[in-house]
Amino acid sequence: MAEPLLRVDNLVRRFGGIVATDHVCLDVGRGELHAIIGPNGAGKTTLISQLTGHLAPHAGSIHLDGRDISALPAWRRCGLGLARSFQITSLLPDFTAADNVALAVQAHAGHSFRFFANARKEARLREAAHAALERVGLGHRADVVVAKLSHGEQRELELAVALASRPQLLLLDEPMAGLGVTESARMVKLLKELRREVAIVLVEHDMEAVFALADRISVLVYGRVIASGAPDAIRQNDEVKRAYLGDQHVVTHHG
Amino acid sequence: MMKTRLNAGHLVAVLAVAGLLALPLYSALSGNIFVLTLFTRIVIMALAAASLNLIMGYGGMMSFGHAAYLGIGGYAVGILAQEGIGSGFIQFPVALLASALFALVIGALSLRTRGVYFIMITLAFAQMAYYVASGLARYGGDDGLTIYKRSDFSGLINLSSRVQFYYLCLACLLLTVFLIWRIVNSRFGMVVRGLRSNEQRMQAIGFPAKRYQLVCFVIAGTLCGLAGALLANNTDFVSPAVMYWTRSGDLMVMVILGGMATLFGPVVGAIVYLLLEEFLSQITEYWALIMGPLLLLIVLFGRGGIMGVLGRLSRG
């Protein structure tokens, strides 16, 4: 079997007495959309934070494209092809949407120790930024300051920023949280297109979206992966049903 | 890029620059020499404030030790003058280099902390510089060092001429504002401003924060060192007092009063703050008593400084 794009081996992370990540093993292949589901407090965001390098694991390893990235800081992992959207929207509020995306492009387009030329006039950066914005449907809002965008638009912008880094692997932490029905549908359609180009790890509560999109699903409960496999298998798994899917009808529809 | 409409802030900036350019003329016509020396000092402090605005306003790095560079630049000139090296062509580059090195070391250490700790560490290091200078008996220690001859630029410009010196300082100020304008809109500037806005996001898209912040810190320190060299020439004197932590506070107030992260905020802030200080101290001996609570009120109610208020006025 080919080396998976992302391989997580026995990852452990504690917070005081609580084991937030309990020997988690995970692998994601190229072009795969791997969903991670689980009840609130299961440790999904903690897991994502360790994958991106914002949080250090206490044990275990993370390999990206065969390379051990466990000790690398967050900004370096981005350079290696990892991009992330945050569960709690984390953008540059006083900059425009285009500025936000352009900065993500800039990070991967040569060095930034240029002191004289106006960055906003760099055609290459602006074009790539606009392309990413068009992709998520925000082209017409490019010059709006982020603080003035609606919540849904900000979530879409998060995705655009992640895409602008031209990643191999996208880590999306509840991208649809707080989105309305139309926006959710648009996001699902977008993710369907994207997964042919880039591997995606998707943390979501929206079960309809998850089952529509995922190639594989891992279920995280109290920091442990209790089941992992194809959507149908997960749907029928007794343990999963007991622990999580029983609440499905409560959490399916957001926004 | 958002088109910036002409607003009251721009008008004030243009008026300020015009006023500064015309000042020597006014001074010559009215015979008032004092206003020329006063404004020379104001222009130099505006330069220092502009350099602080780069790291504080645009970069979000609240340095409470910026006055240290005034001292370093000043002492570079003073010490070299004392040791017989009077050429400005040597003194000024040394002043800039010394400031840059100090900023590099202090920045590298201080940037390991954040928030209020960063503020206090920069303050502590500046005080360290103050104490070190106080201990240099050979160079005047606490009493300071008199500079008997201004920096010699052999025929290029005569610093002993009040008018020439004023225009040199003004040129340095305008050049600095220009440089800062280019920097904050450049790739580098966008990164630094982004780091101020949301460091977590910037790290996530692939920018190593410390690197950029340190370079910004060094640039600001160097520019302030220039102000220090000019200041020493202006007063023909340098002493540890120029680095005392309250001077750093003064600089911060000028930046905030004028409006952080605006190009002309520091200039306006310096003019207003120093003129206020000058007039209040003439009206009453108790100006510091008023200044204190005034600062408090400005902090509590004056969002965005003078330029900020002007900008809001225009938008209606």
Next chain:
Amino acid sequence: MLLVIEQILNGLQFGLLLFLLAAGLTLVFGIMDLVNLAHGSLYMMGAYFAATLVAKTGSFLLGILLALGATLVLGIVLEVVALRHLYGRDHLDHVLATFGLILFFNEAVRLIWGPAGLALQLPDWLTVPVPILPGIHYPAYRLAIIVVALLVALLLYLGVMRTRVGMLIRAGASNREMIGALGINIKLLYTLVFGLGAALAGLAGLMQAPILTVQIGMGENILILAFVVIVIGGIGSIRGAFLAAILVGLIDTLGRAFLPNLLRQILSSAAASTAAPALSSMLIYLLMAIVLVVRPEGLFPAARR
């Protein structure tokens, strides 16, 4: 040998005073998230009140007790009138606003007491040298400072760790909204905590008064040292502040006492005379720099929540 022991005790005494100052600072910062630069002004006011009240009442003990009370009241007034409006704001706002307060206090003191400093005379019974070890004497007053400061440190520890109020304080440091929800009067708690911090600063000031001159600006110099202590000791840790304060006190005192001689052994006399005072002042900051490089979280950081 005599000299070394004396200097060690001096260092201990200075360190304990730094701790009193740092403890007040950390408490206010930890619980109200308030950066209070005017803390040094409260230290100064403690000293000024003491000098004045001792002279007025003629009794040393009465004078300093009244001074302590006066500083406590001043702190509470300050909190109620000005500082409570700063809670929740940017730290930079705190820095600027309290910087304004420092200017105000320095000027007010200049107006009321004049620009020259004050002196505080010790009563005779406190100037006697106390034999602490066979053949070694140490001034009674400095000994008293050490004893009082240690006592206060102990009371502080017991108070914060063992009482219900202390529990509220520690809880407030972790979760402000929570204790508000519990029905505790937050405003009152904050005012009391600030008052405690002010009292600690005032105590440090009035104890230091007889040794150093009471003068304008005395608060600022030592305030910076208090912050250095907090950085070296570790953010949010009272234990760290205690240990770091002792360390800083010892290094600073011993350094100033012995470094010049040490340098004279190595360098020429002229170079030593130039370098020694500058280097001695730098010692503490060098220590802070080293700590920042090696352990940026401090030497004795509080256990992370």
